[in-house]
Amino acid sequence: MAQTAGVKPMAIAGRVAIERERCLGMTDVERAWRKQWLKDQVLAPHEPVHVPEYWKERTNIFRRIYRAPLDNIYKALTPVLGASRAQDYRYLTGKFIMIGFGILCGHYYFKYNGNDWTKKGGWRVHVSKPMVLPGQPGFPFKSTRKEDDYAGKGFKASPI
Structure with a gap:
């Protein structure tokens, strides 16, 4: 629901809220109204x-x-x-x-809830190969994995 419940908002300060309007001149009624309005803005202790x-x-x-x-x-x-x-x-x-x-x-x-061979769901975590640049030891990186290590999902390590 809108803050004003569908009614157009209206400023209660009137034209005396703008300093330029006050400088143009205020009637005694407007001066008294503004004095009371300023007094109402002060909160009680x-x-x-x-x-x-x-x-x-x-x-x-x-x-x-x-x-x-x-x-x-x-x-x-x-x-x-x-x-x-x-x-x-x-x-x-x-x-x-x-x-x-x-x-x-x-x-x-x-x-x-890891993604292993016992269940279909879960988050699969891939570990990428380390970055070895030319000039570093072990530069042509050779994986130690065998053919049956890929997509094993931990089946070889199971106690069954």
């Missing part, structure tokens, strides 16, 4: 107000459950570091946990 019931209504139970550990860390760090820095650490901790979990999943997959 207790704002922004965090209303726990509002947060509870806007988020479902599953989201509150998986956010709870990092929220508790945030609450513990806020008095020590300040709200902004504690929020940054909460955010980064969550991202590092997700990255670490992704690395662990990738490691598990590549360790236990």
Whole structure:
């Protein structure tokens, strides 16, 4: 849904939001309106107000459950570091946990789901021959593999 729900957005500041328009001249009514508008832009010392019931209504139970550990860390760090820095650490901790979990999943997959002769799927990893340039020892590189080593998928090494 659009931010304005299909209604064209309207600036509430009017023509006095532009400095050039204000310099052209303002009526007393416009001056009073602008004074009140500027006063309304100043937040009270207790704002922004965090209303726990509002947060509870806007988020479902599953989201509150998986956010709870990092929220508790945030609450513990806020008095020590300040709200902004504690929020940054909460955010980064969550991202590092997700990255670490992704690395662990990738490691598990590549360790236990290789492409060998026992199954059809899995990632096949090819090792290319080393680059040996003229003048280096072992220049005309000769492979030590035999004819039946190619496309074996580890069958010769199996204990069967």
